[in-house]
Amino acid sequence: MKLLLLGPIGSGKGTQAKLICKKYNIPHISTGEIFRWNIENKTSLGKQAQKFVNAGKLVPDSLTNEIVADRLKKEDCQKGFLLDGYPRNIEQAHALDKIVSLDKVILIDLSEDEIIKRLSNRRMCKICRQPTNTEWLVDGKCEKCGGEVYVRDDDKPEIIKVRLETNKVSNEIINFYKDKGIFYKINATNEVEQTFELLDAILKQ
Ligand code: AMP
Numbered sequence: 001m002k003l004l005l006l007g008p009i010g011s012g013k014g015t016q017a018k019l020i021c022k023k024y025n026i027p028h029i030s031t032g033e034i035f036r037w038n039i040e041n042k043t044s045l046g047k048q049a050q051k052f053v054n055a056g057k058l059v060p061d062s063l064t065n066e067i068v069a070d071r072l073k074k075e076d077c078q079k080g081f082l083l084d085g086y087p088r089n090i091e092q093a094h095a096l097d098k099i100v101s102l103d104k105v106i107l108i109d110l111s112e113d114e115i116i117k118r119l120s121n122r123r124m125c126k127i128c129r130q131p132t133n134t135e136w137l138v139d140g141k142c143e144k145c146g147g148e149v150y151v152r153d154d155d156k157p158e159i160i161k162v163r164l165e166t167n168k169v170s171n172e173i174i175n176f177y178k179d180k181g182i183f184y185k186i187n188a189t190n191e192v193e194q195t196f197e198l199l200d201a202i203l204k205q
Pocket residue numbers: 009031032033035052053054056057058059060061064084085086087088092154163
């Protein structure tokens with residue numbers, strides 16, 4: 001099962017990706033998470049990516065394509081994987097196409113107003129490293145593990161606007177996968193569980 005989940009920032013794509021990967025036992029390859037881990041751990045990749053990530057801009061394709069290609073070569077990806085956050089532009093889609101054939105590409109769609117609302121309320125847990133929401137916190141702490149939470153640097157309102165522009169799922173990418181006959185779309189305005197049911201129905205087809 002070689003999957004790609006597309007969706008605007010704040011669509012709940014990462015949360016859905018984790019649910020799919022757990023159910024189907026495939027690795028979750030999130031370029032955003034790879035970059036954040038490397039930045040936190042001050043690796044050489046992290047140092048190269050940091051200024052782009054913190055400004056909400058895309059990390060250059062040359063660097064990003066190489067990281068994904070290396071990751072997809074690993075043993076755990078041979079039976080399948082789920083890509084999340086990559087490809088972000090048509091050049092990356094072409095680069096990916098040269099190394100692997102995807103089975104299904106699913107777009108999780110959400111309106112811009114809803115995205116801004118969701119991202120302004122998003123918090124990250126310092127302990128379990130999962131996203132949460134101001135409405136779910138218990139005494140200001142992560143509802144899952146009690147850890148302290150923080151706002152991602154790139155979830156600040158002025159950066160959200162830049163990210164929305166930079167991270168729009170382009171029609172070019174959508175058409176690229178439509179032409180291959182592997183493109184599906186669902187709406188993400190529902191609760192997490194309902195969205196997952198919609199996704200899973202597509203995966204079972
Ligand atoms: P995300 O968690 O997917 O929102 O990604 C966070 C940040 O990582 C983005 O704003 C970019 O700076 C960087 N990033 C993630 N995926 C890519 C990609 N495919 N190409 C370039 N930059 C990326």
